[in-house]
Amino acid sequence: MALTREAVVGAAVGILREFGLADLSMRRLARDLNVQVGALYWHVSNKQELLVEVAAELLSSPALTAGTAARPPAAAATWRGDILHLGSSLHTLLLPVPDSAEVVQVARVLAPERLAPLTRMTETFTAAGLTPERAASAQSLVVNHVLGAVAEAQNRADFEITGSATDYRWALERALDGLLPPVAHDAGNGRAAGE
Amino acid sequence: MALTREAVVGAAVGILREFGLADLSMRRLARDLNVQVGALYWHVSNKQELLVEVAAELLSSPALTAGTAARPPAAAATWRGDILHLGSSLHTLLLPVPDSAEVVQVARVLAPERLAPLTRMTETFTAAGLTPERAASAQSLVVNHVLGAVAEAQNRADFEITGSATDYRWALERALDGLLPPVAHDAGNGRAAGE
DNA sequence: ACCTGAACACCGTTCAAGT
DNA sequence: ACCTGAACACCGTTCAAGT
Numbered sequence: 001m002a003l004t005r006e007a008v009v010g011a012a013v014g015i016l017r018e019f020g021l022a023d024l025s026m027r028r029l030a031r032d033l034n035v036q037v038g039a040l041y042w043h044v045s046n047k048q049e050l051l052v053e054v055a056a057e058l059l060s061s062p063a064l065t066a067g068t069a070a071r072p073p074a075a076a077a078t079w080r081g082d083i084l085h086l087g088s089s090l091h092t093l094l095l096p097v098p099d100s101a102e103v104v105q106v107a108r109v110l111a112p113e114r115l116a117p118l119t120r121m122t123e124t125f126t127a128a129g130l131t132p133e134r135a136a137s138a139q140s141l142v143v144n145h146v147l148g149a150v151a152e153a154q155n156r157a158d159f160e161i162t163g164s165a166t167d168y169r170w171a172l173e174r175a176l177d178g179l180l181p182p183v184a185h186d187a188g189n190g191r192a193a194g195e
Numbered sequence: 196m197a198l199t200r201e202a203v204v205g206a207a208v209g210i211l212r213e214f215g216l217a218d219l220s221m222r223r224l225a226r227d228l229n230v231q232v233g234a235l236y237w238h239v240s241n242k243q244e245l246l247v248e249v250a251a252e253l254l255s256s257p258a259l260t261a262g263t264a265a266r267p268p269a270a271a272a273t274w275r276g277d278i279l280h281l282g283s284s285l286h287t288l289l290l291p292v293p294d295s296a297e298v299v300q301v302a303r304v305l306a307p308e309r310l311a312p313l314t315r316m317t318e319t320f321t322a323a324g325l326t327p328e329r330a331a332s333a334q335s336l337v338v339n340h341v342l343g344a345v346a347e348a349q350n351r352a353d354f355e356i357t358g359s360a361t362d363y364r365w366a367l368e369r370a371l372d373g374l375l376p377p378v379a380h381d382a383g384n385g386r387a388a389g390e
Numbered sequence: 391a392c393c394t395g396a397a398c399a400c401c402g403t404t405c406a407a408g409t
Numbered sequence: 410a411c412c413t414g415a416a417c418a419c420c421g422t423t424c425a426a427g428t
Contacts, residue, residue: 036395036396038395046422105346110354134365137361140343140344140363141367144339144340144343145335151304152335164328166328167332168335175369175374177372177376178373222401231412233412
């Protein structure tokens with residue numbers, strides 16, 4: 001039963017799920033795997049790379065990987081639905097995993113290309129008519145909002161804060177209102193979504 | 196020259212500004228202040244409380260504290276301008292301070308009431324007609340976006356990443372388009388901003 | 391190729407004891 | 410009241426040496 005990279009990442013995900021990021025240390029990981037700390041560094045070059053791998057695994061759920069395969073052209077109104085669905089799937093997926101928003105944030109900074117569902121969201125924005133730069137900015141707005149909402153909800157639970165949780169979904173929909181203005185189908189003005 | 200709480204916070208802000216969060220340790224702070232580590236704990240109960248203080252000081256700039264004093268009633272169109280101004284002031288203020296977005300995030304979780312400018316932004320949203328819950332959610336969207344943009348720009352610099360920075364301001368304006376729909380002054384329909 | 395043992399240079403926090 | 414000295418229980422990372 002040799003130690004593998006997958007085993008290391010898997011154990012890391014397990015610790016995160018059960019105990020959170022504070023307990024996810026290289027030494028704790030080694031102890032759980034009955035191995036010396038140094039052994040981990042044969043399979044993973046450092047902790048940051050491990051966290052990227054953990055985030056990638058968290059976002060590899062089928063709930064996020066589905067969709068966008070083949071879309072009938074000119075189904076414009078569904079781009080919004082795709083993004084809304086992606087955002088709320090992300091939210092429900094991360095909510096039960098402590099500190100998952102922080103981990104995804106780190107991964108987004110270090111290796112955004114490893115987080116396929118987030119890349120797909122940017123692509124959806126461009127498909128909806130935004131320029132690449134604006135699509136990146138729009139994705140950033142949406143993802144920051146969802147991750148922020150997850151982090152807030154988790155911390156609210158941790159600190160036993162009273163008061164109502166903020167309605168992340170309402171703000172998400174309003175953001176999409178601004179980012180993807182509805183195509184006007186009342187009069188015949190051919191104004192596109194971008195510009 | 197007795198050690199004071201203000202001196203501790205001031206030195207912490209200095210380390211953050213010059214070297215970033217990685218170098219802002221209690222031990223480094225004590226060394227810079229020519230004091231034993233334990234001494235810090237007389238003036239500050241733990242590191243988290245210190246970070247809240249650091250964030251509060253970062254956001255105590257006059258650029259963020261101004262405005263909203265007395266507004267002529269029914270100057271509805273300027274709520275948007277106020278928020279836009281607050282958001283971009285926050286951005287330009289934090290951008291030169293390494294890891295400042297992370298520090299503010301921590302403070303926002305631990306003691307949001309200590310960050311007056313952010314509270315003021317929520318108040319502006321309610322003044323613009325949103326319910327308290329929605330105002331909180333709208334503020335969260337905007338602040339997460341600005342902090343995310345700051346963090347991204349700083350990391351882009353750290354890792355010498357090529358490619359254009361995302362246009363945070365465009366997305367911010369689109370978000371406000373959705374959050375604060377313009378009052379319709381073409382026909383005489385009295386639809387309010389909320390709902 | 392893969393892992394151990396042991397070191398290096400750090401952390402945050404606590405607390406008796408001093409002044 | 411305020412600070413020192415010293416400890417406790419940790420960190421991430423490296424690397425010669427073993428197998």
